[in-house]
Amino acid sequence: ILNVEQSPQSLHVQEGDSTNFTCSFPSSNFYALHWYRWETAKSPEALFVMTLNGDEKKKGRISATLNTKEGYSYLYIKGSQPEDSATYLCAFSGSARQLTFGSGTQLTVLP
């Protein structure tokens, strides 16, 4: 059983604050690390796919980094807005070539 862990489980921040959270995954047999954004009552929406150690991806105010040697990825949100409120999921792909999801970090941005 692959262990993909995300922390914190939930997070409340004020509008305008920057925040970050962590995804830990096995450092062996790595293929890719995916980040998804999941709003309540909607379906998960892809943010990034990261494959190389040291990868950094950015989409607007959201960015992510990847360390495959030590098995972690960080997701950063700069200047959080209420519309950023969602659950952020990471998913690890190893030799099985399928995604194993973490339990997510639930972000609430307070106006």
Place this chain on the structure above:
Amino acid sequence: DAGVIQSPRHEVTEMGQEVTLRCKPISGHDYLFWYRQTMMRGLELLIYFNNNVPIDDSGMPEDRFSAKMPNASFSTLKIQPSEPRDSAVYFCASSLDTSGATDTQYFGPGTRLTVL
């Protein structure tokens, strides 16, 4: 493209009844995945298909669950007989190619199943 389409969006049924969930993947996508989302276990993969062929069904909880993909544009997940513990949101996702699993999976809106 309309994205991944799932039906029904909500299903309420009684224990023992057969339930069929449907999925239409994005046209041209070679891979189709069925996931189940529960509070206890999060989002877990049940089965996935490549070019209509089931590749890995190790996540299917038991024999009451079955999935088919008769053609490239349609898949079903069937539960027979259904039990209250099957209550969950079932997602279907598709992707172009998962060699190395680097391709994005696009999720449908999900089917919320309640078994009374």
